[in-house]
Amino acid sequence: MSRLIILIVFLFNTSVLSASTVQDYAAQRKQILESAPEERREIIKQHNFDTNTVLGKYFYLSTFLYLENDPTFYALSDEELDTLRRDYPEYYYEREVLMAWLSDEPPQKKFKRFRAVQDVAREKSWPRIEGWATSLLVLSLQASELHFNAILEMNNYTPRAAHVETIGMTYSYSLMAIFYQMYVSLFSLNDYEGALKFCLKYKNYLPNDISVQIDGLSCEVAVLIKLERLDEAFVRLKEMSPLVEQTGLVESRIWLLRDSAIYYRAKGRPDLTFMYAKDALDLYHQTGKSLDPTIYGLYSLLTLSQIELKNVELAEFYLNKMLQAPTTTLTSGPLIDADIFIASARISELKGEQKKAMDQYEKAIKALSPQPGSSFSFRELKEVNDSINARELEIVEKKLALQSQQAERITLLAIFSTFCALIAGLFLWRLIRHKRELESFSRLDNLTRVYNRWYAIDLLKKRLNAIKRQDDRVCVALIDIDHFKRFNDTFGHQTGDAILTHFARLCKYQFRDNDIFGRYGGEEFILMLDKISLENAKTKLHALKQLLERQALSEFGADGTLQFSAGVIEVNNKTDVVQVLSACDKLLYSAKHNGRNQSIGAVFNPQSDSQPV
Secondary structure, eight states: OHHHHHHHHHHHHHHHHHHHHHHHHHHHHHHHHTSOHHHHHHHHTTOOOOTTSHHHHHHHHHTTTTTOOOGGGGOOOHHHHHHHHHHOHHHHHHHHHHHHHHSOOOHHHHHHHHHHHHHHHHHHTOHHHHHHHHHHHHHHHHHTTOHHHHHHHHHHHGGGOBOOSSOOOOSSOBHHHHHHHHHHHHHHTTOHHHHHHHHHHHHHHSTTOHHHHHHHHHHHHHHHHHTTOHHHHHHHHHHHHHHHHHHOOHHHHHHHHHHHHHHHHHTTOHHHHHHHHHHHHHHHHHHTOOOHHHHHHHHHHHHHHHHHTTOHHHHHHHHHHHHHSOOOTTSOSHHHHHHHHHHHHHHHHHTTOHHHHHHHHHHHHHHTSOOTTOOOOHHHHHHHHHHHHHHHHHHHHHHHHHHHHHHHHHHHHHHHHHHHHHHHHHHHHHHHHHHHHHHTTOSBOTTTOSBOHHHHHHHHHHHHHTOOSTTOOEEEEEEEETTHHHHHHHHOHHHHHHHHHHHHHHHHTTSOTTSEEEEEETTEEEEEEESOOHHHHHHHHHHHHHHHHTOOOGGGTOOSOOOEEEEEEEEOSOOOHHHHHHHHHHHHHHHHHTTSSOEEEEEOOTTOSSOOO
16 A cells, blocks of 8 residues: 555656646747847757757757758657657647648648647647647648638637737747738738738737837838838838837848838839848848848849849849749749749840740749639628637737736835836946947948948058059049038938938949948048059949939939039059048049039059149
């Protein structure tokens, strides 16, 4: 009898220990998944999962959600899978959903696997696992353009959708995520008014979360462009900009540039579409971030801009890049195929290959043919919308009840919080001061995103010191925008800043990778053209003047076009940068004094105080 009692106690303690371990692991994983993607790998290194156990190993691997997309990374042995299924069935099926998502199986097979897990989860009363399976089923249906099916799946799960206080990767399905995916499906079904409503629901769900606000504004921009409400779309882009700067996240900057490119494409400005998309692509390549669907979209924008600019060679180049982009569920499917066929057809038209163009258009029409199961009923959609609204109201009521319960606790904490605020304020002040010190040494100008004065001069100094051969030469110029004060005085500093940024970006793409271009201060810029003669440098500056004359400033809320004056020096000997810039400044003064809107140049002569013009 005593042995039986000992056995029962042992089994009970083992069960309690196991449950405690699962809860601890789940809490630790949740904390890791809520961290920023770029920080997650470093945080994972400090994990406390016991990877010598099946449970610990699984939880460790599962923290790499969306960081690792190779199914073999998540591999477990048959024995480990049997243990997971027997002892931790909820997590076994959680893994099944992930493996179905990462598999190369045809869509219909994936749908079947997701629905099989849904059935098990409903039978076992595992709403989180059901939501996890539903979320990836919805994404897969959307990738196959079966948007009405996706809407029905979302509606079926809405009554059990989880409420979240923060945004982050999860193995569940929140009401906030449903709002966003409803926007995606309605947008794809051309119900832009409906899509806009769900954008606002998503954005208002966590009004104090900057990332949510950026995502919400981004989807508003996309919808407003489709509704041809371009002025409102531009206002949303302006609202996004300071939020993006506040986060400092590279992904957010790339998305802002991408949305700006989409906006200017709608405005019929392929030149600016190309500039913003190229800026985003350059930023991506500098950081090596894994943003496959975004990169595909950028190559698409670059391709279309070059087609509209009738630049066949570059259009073909970016189309090939588009085709080489990694395939994901978001960069495959009928609409993606149709986009590729249409772009190919338009390039063929530019090349005069009409028969080939017709073949490509026919393929696009075939790709856009209605898919089985994608019929759309607005009556059923109203029922879906009512269901989601009811669930949203229920969550709001619960939040209000919780807020009421927490009111007393907040009052008790007020005095302590005030003291903490003073300490935090001092700490924040020190952080801001440190941040400013770091910014003074950064490479890019905060406004225009070209090189700042100090970094540009440093690069120029190194290049001037490297001149050794007799045939080696560079041209250095100081460029000043004519009558820039008028823009600030007449239209305001915000417009002036927008024009400065426009000028910088426009200039940036006229020069080569080995040239140097930066903001010297105010409306003045510094330029170094590598391995070029004075005459050729002046020719390049003249071409830039002509380009600026064709760029109206009305989209920035100003009138007229931009003009500039420049002082240009050709240098063919190892030279002190201060002397060169002093010579450029004298020539720039002469250009201004002689009537502006001109470039005056000379060959550098270190022995003479006054440079020959």
